[in-house]
Amino acid sequence: MPFTPAALALRRVSAAGRRRAEGWAASPRAVDVITALSCLSLMVLDVPGLAEADNSLSGLTATLVLAAGAATLLARRRLPWLPYLVALVLLGWLHELTLIQFALYSLGRFRGRTAGVLATVGYVVCAYTLFNLPGWPEHRADTLSEFLSLVVPIGVLASGVGIAAYRQDLVAALEDQRAETAALQAVQDERTSVARDVHDLVGRELTVLAVRAEVLAARARGAAHQKDFDELADTARRAHHMLNETIVHRADERATPGLEGLRALAGESERMGSPVTMDIADQAYRLSPLRQTAVYRVVQECLTNAAKHAPGEPVTVTISLRDGRLRAAARNALPALAPPTAPVSSGTGTFSMRERVESMGGTLTAGARDGMYEVVALLPAGLGR
Known part of the structure; x- marks a missing residue:
């Protein structure tokens, strides 16, 4: 293998x-x-x-x-x-x-x-x-x-x-x-989610490119560059068509939000009894949409796990950039007592997070230390590319 x-x-x-x-x-x-x-x-x-x-x-x-x-x-x-x-x-x-x-x-x-x-x-x-x-x-x-x-x-x-x-x-x-089947299914589901995000985000940019090229072609009608703009628009449309053929997009499923969706996640977590403190660097909002969706998925899984296994414990989420690396971390205290009822969990959330992060060239670590449970995802920031 x-x-x-x-x-x-x-x-x-x-x-x-x-x-x-x-x-x-x-x-x-x-x-x-x-x-x-x-x-x-x-x-x-x-x-x-x-x-x-x-x-x-x-x-x-x-x-x-x-x-x-x-x-x-x-x-x-x-x-x-x-x-x-x-x-x-x-x-x-x-x-x-x-x-x-x-x-x-x-x-x-x-x-x-x-x-x-x-x-x-x-x-x-x-x-x-x-x-x-x-x-x-x-x-x-x-x-x-x-x-x-x-x-x-x-x-x-x-x-x-x-x-x-x-x-x-x-x-x-x-x-x-x-357990192996569940892990494989979790990885496959995450790959499908990544593919749909690529379809939505890249497809949108290709549409904008095609429309922009058509506008420029109309403005340059009769000029020497009209043919070049027409070819650029046609290339963008063909690329979008190939993207549709390669990735099956289900219209009934929404694309994964970016960093703008983290506040809503924090609100949901607080309503479940786990207060969330978020520290998001301003530069993080300049990340590509695909990297933002990866961060969203990691934070979403961390908050879900905290609500299941450490209900009521505050969660700290930090998203920062340094030396061309994006760092997304979530920390929460381990509960003094186990929950009265065992949480319902498939045990595959970490596989999904790791698959999402590693598919983009990053690494993910998760574990308990000094009474705290921390998940850290490191990704190439990709700014300036």
């Missing part, structure tokens, strides 16, 4: 999703090692009994066999059927029930419901067959009721827990996918 603003936005969402999905487990390999060691430590408790049983194993050899069986859990993500088959062998040979629990959990956890159910059925059938053969341990399940109350629940519970974890992973993956 190329390093466009949209791609970078999606990378940020994907990284956040991966961190949430992994949780405390920084390394799946480390989890597998801990799982194998846990299984071995439980099976080692049975070694004295295995050494006494008539199975031709000593305490040392029984430990080595159990260790080899537990080691198969290291492959439980890629080959979950391997520890399962080994567990069935140990079940028939040493009457060991510990490994089968870990194996059934792993199958449900990494292969889902179908594999988990099939493995559980296979385990129950195998265990019941062994139950009916001579040599089953007397104190494990010497009656059918004990078999049904001990051997069967062990497998069903282990597999059920694994399947539940598998479903939870699917839910987390779906949430991540929805």
Whole structure:
């Protein structure tokens, strides 16, 4: 994926999703090692009994066999059927029930419901067959009721827990996918908004140019420059037509206001309970209309977020120009207490702001520091071009 603003936005969402999905487990390999060691430590408790049983194993050899069986859990993500088959062998040979629990959990956890159910059925059938053969341990399940109350629940519970974890992973993956889709949609919507603003603002200038060229052509009728003015007017009309063909303009949607619309935004914010202080440099009004709409969008999103997440807190908006750079900043104090009800938010506003600013060669930063939340957008001023 190329390093466009949209791609970078999606990378940020994907990284956040991966961190949430992994949780405390920084390394799946480390989890597998801990799982194998846990299984071995439980099976080692049975070694004295295995050494006494008539199975031709000593305490040392029984430990080595159990260790080899537990080691198969290291492959439980890629080959979950391997520890399962080994567990069935140990079940028939040493009457060991510990490994089968870990194996059934792993199958449900990494292969889902179908594999988990099939493995559980296979385990129950195998265990019941062994139950009916001579040599089953007397104190494990010497009656059918004990078999049904001990051997069967062990497998069903282990597999059920694994399947539940598998479903939870699917839910987390779906949430991540929805977040990526929402981020992509936010970026696409902002690009569409930018395109419409370009259409309205540039189209208006092209119309003025065409009309002005026609007026000059009429005044220069019969003169040497009349043809040049006519060609200029025709070029402006063709450019406007190409703009209409390239960018789909919906007449029912208004163009984004410029800096003149910020006072109205401040009034809306104050009516919602968040007073706004604005400091706008006089030079900012000389910015191009497209840059003014970018500033308007950033301030609009900042005031909306402040009303949602810090209701009642005053907001300071500063728009200044220095060294050929436009700086638009919005600051508000973080609330001492969380809002009584969680705000309704899609979580994509920052992506929209960043897409708008980066599409014009600028940068946007947002974050909390020293009890304040600040959003800063830096853009080339473009004055004098």
